[in-house]
Amino acid sequence: MLNRVILIGRLTKDPELRYTPAGVAVTQFTIAVDRPFSSQGGEREADFIPVVTWRQLAETCANYLRKGRLTAVEGRIQVRNYDNNEGKRVYVTEVIADNVRFLESNRDSGGSRDDGGSYGGSAPSSNNQPSRGGNNNSGYSRGPAADPFSDDGKPIDISDDDLPF
Template sequence: MLNRVILIGRLTKDPELRYTPAGVAVAQFTLAVDRPFSRDQGEREADFIPIVTWRQLAETCANYLRKGRLAAVEGRMQVRNYENNEGRRVYVTEVVADNVRFLESPNREGGGGGQGRDEYSGGAGGGSRNSGSKSSGNNQDPFADDGRPIDISDDDLPF
């Protein structure tokens, strides 16, 4: 069996961070994902997909994602149900994310296409960050000398 979802869209509002009674962080947000076709008048339709993240990934999303930001989400589809206050059974379909990629730089405001790409993953060992455009400790571009030879000895190579 396979249950894997990959979505790219914009947040409809800031993530909502909560904690379970056991102290586990959970963040919820909605991703607006454009449909691949337009209406008769040329208007694009979108689907609004609820996303849930847990633990360190939830805290990271709550700290860095904002309304309107472009994000990629990987996870699994989950359907759960509960009984509401009126005694009716309510079914909820959502994506439980285990990987969220921030596709716009956090210092760019508005809906422009930023160049920064950060990936945050949840897992048994907590969240981890893999930055695709930033070096840790400073804001210099690690690929600024692209095309120039790199001075490295054979002893430094792992193979």
């Protein structure tokens, strides 16, 4: 059996961070995902998908995601139910995310917060450890001097035999 979903959309409002009585962080937000077709009036339609994140991922999302930000979410669909105050059963369908990627910087989306680039534009993956700079090789520093493709303005000498086409 498989329950896996990948969504790309924009946040409809800022994430809401809360803590369980046991002190576990949980964040809820909704993303608007465009449908691949237009309505009869020619307008684009979207689905509004509720997303829940837990623990370190929840805190990271609360700190760095903002309304309107383009985001990729990977997780599983969960359906839960409860009885409301009127005694009626209410069903809730939501995505429990274990991987969230920030697909644009705050500067691209017009956000007022400065991320400082500490997470390289992405939230932690399923191991809940932040991806700092986008590279998981420990001890590897990415800086201008570490660029292996830097040519210092000189032409690159490549033989036709080295080209794959």
